[in-house]
Amino acid sequence: MANQRREAAIVGIHEYPLRVVGPDVSAMHIKVESARKALEDAGLSWKDVDAVYDAGEGGLGGLEIADYFGFRPTVIDTTAVGGSSFEFQAAHAWRAIAAGKAKVALLTYGSTAHSQSRAIGTGGATGQGAPRPQSNMEDPWGLTLIAGYAMVKQRHMFQYHTTNEQFAEISVATRLHATRNPEAVKAMTDLAFVGTGEISIQDVLTSRMIADPLRLLECCMVSDGGGAVVIASRDxxxxxxxxxxWIIGSGEATKYPENGGDITVSAGAQSGPIAFAEAGVRPGEIDIAMIYDSFTITVLAILEDMDFCKKGEGGAFVQGGRLKFNSGKKPALNTDGGGLSSNHPGMRGIFLLLEAARQLRGESHSQVPNARLAVATGNGGQLGSRHSTGAIILARD
Amino acid sequence: MTTQRVPRPQPRFPEPDTEPFWKATKDHKLTYQKCNDCNTVVFYPRRHCTKCGSANLAWHTSKGLGAVYTFSVVVQNRNPSFRDLGAYAVGYVDLDEGFRIMTNVVGVKNPSTDVKCGMRVKVKWEDQPGGEISLPLFEPA
Known part of the structure; x- marks a missing residue:
């Protein structure tokens, strides 16, 4: 039975509605507007915030972030581990609140990645910035971010005979969910997607190759956007x-290239079981799996690593439309449309918490009837090299 | 690979961990470290053993033979150093001495069909402009 710990809960959420913002909107503006609306959603006010969590993506550091907002927090946490920063931060907020160090924690995210035309996926190393041991060994080879994930998919297909058709199931399910979410449809329209309707497995298999074996429809979009989450004490x-x-379980881990290591295994193999054990639930009980879909392989690897199925059996697990919200099977995947088809401004982790909370409130556009348990599993950095995987397990009363 | 108009991003110095590795490449030596206390192979280069924390490491030279662990064939790269290359294979090679290196797999007609996981490869040096370092690429053995 799921643990009945009731120390901290997500009480306020907001997802910034636009994926393409105007030139006079900064990342910090997105964060502030999202904070205001998430606090309104909770019925709380600006002065209630006593814990601030920030990944630094707005350009401000730990000394500046409370200053800009105008808060006077006594917990300041600048954990920045890429796209899963928000799962790590939610875990820290839960601990800080449980320890009595804070009552109202605010997590915000804002990015104008699209408007700045950042070539996140296909930019590759630039050979700029201070040299580090890792960059000196990796910059010369032309590894793009997408190629880093493609290497994981390649090895998964080699090791487990996973097929492109199986990977495509993930794109097809998330797109179905996106077509039901007006903000996702607007996102795909504003970002000039070729089509904004449902897609077939064949559509994925015939889309343009970006970094073999990853094709266009297996890759997330690059948008603007952001959001905020308010986590509060039981009182x-x-x-x-x-x-x-309620937050009932959390796990945090990083992984990196190792001599003789298995690249198909994510840090979720370490953080997932910790979160499930703490929550007292089994993966098979989870109604909603919000799993960072930077690419199809990210979802497949993490489903396996969190024990939704055995390692190597993810392909068979996702087959037959199982991940769709109306399949009648658990879990439903990324019911907002995911990074593949709704929102990916660079660090998607906050949206995993937002949609998980919507489902457990009964507010999703692809609502799973009576959804009671959700997991939000973020992934940051690059799956094929050093990355983070943070898991948060959520429950409603 | 065809001629590149813009040189690849190069390792930059001072960077004390990897400088000995890159200095050795000038003589076409592919080097790695091993812990004298617990025998663990350490790569990328550092000044401590990643298994036991010891600072007692020694440099060794690889024979340059190994197998492709995994790879991707990059079709789209907006970086000017790579944009004009056409499709190229970037991946990890497991050297027989027990270390894994990121590299390019070259010397095949069509990287999308001719490079495979598990394929045996050997080092092929590509001297860089300036003559101070050489890049260890790999080709079918």
């Missing part, structure tokens, strides 16, 4: 406007 959560979404 505060009793009086907030919406049904609290």
């Amino acid at each position: 505060v959560a009793r009086n907030t406007k919406k049904r609290p979404v």
Whole structure:
């Protein structure tokens, strides 16, 4: 039975609606607007915030972030581990609140990656910045970010005979969910997707190759965007406007290239079981799996590593449309449309918490009836080299 | 690989961990470290053993033979150093001495069909402009 710890809950959420912002909107503007609306969603106010979590993506550091917002927090946490920063931060907020160090924690995210035309996926190393041991060994080879994930997919296909058709199931399911989410449809329209409707496995298999074996429809978009999450203590959560979404388990880990290591295994193999053990739930009980879909391989590897199925059996597990919200099977994957088809401004982890909370409140556009348990599993850095995987397990009463 | 108009990003110095490795490449020596206390192979280069923390490491020279662990064939790269190359294979090679290096697999007609996981490869040096370092690429053995 799921643990009944009720120390901290997500009580306020906001997802910035636009994926293409104007030139006069900064990342910090997105963070501030999202903070205001997430606090309104909770029925809390600016002055209630006593813990601030920030990954530095807005350009401000730990000394400056409270200053800009105008908060006076006594917990300041600048954990920055790429796209899963927000799962790590949610875990830290839970611990800080449980320890009595804070009552209202605010996590925000903002990015104008699209408007700045950042070539995140296909830019490759530039050979700039201070040299590091890793960059000196990796910059000369033309490894793009997408190629780093493609190497994992390649090895997975070699080791386990996973097929392109199986990987494509992940793109097809998330796109179905995106077509039901007006903000995702607008995102795909504004970002000039070739089509904004449902896609077939064949569509994925015939889309343009970017870094073999990853094709265009297996890759996330590059958008603007952001959001905010308010996490509060039990006492505060009793009086907030919406049904609290309790944090009942968390796990954090990083992984990196090792001599003789298995590249198909993510850091989720370390952090996932910790989160599930703490929550007292089995993967098979999870209704909603919000798993960072930077690429199809990211989802497949993490599903396996979190024990939704055995290692190497992810291909068979996702077959037959299982991940769709209306398949009648658990879990439903990325019911907001995911990074593949709704929102990916560079660090998607916050959206995993947002949609998981919407599902457990009953507010999703692809609502799974009576959803009670969700996992948000972020992945940051690069799956094929050094990366982070943070898992948060959420429950409603 | 065809001629490149813009040189690849190069290792830059001072960077004390990897400088000995790159200095050795000038003489076409592919070097790696091993812990004298626990025998662990350490790569990329550092000044401590990643298994036991010891500072007692020694440099060794690889025979340059190994197998492709995994790879991707990059079709789209906006970086000017690579944009005009056409499709090229970037990946990890496991050297027989027990270390894994990121590299390019070259010397095949069509990287998408001719490079395979597990394929035996040997080092092929590509001297860089300036003559101070050489890049260890790999080709079918």
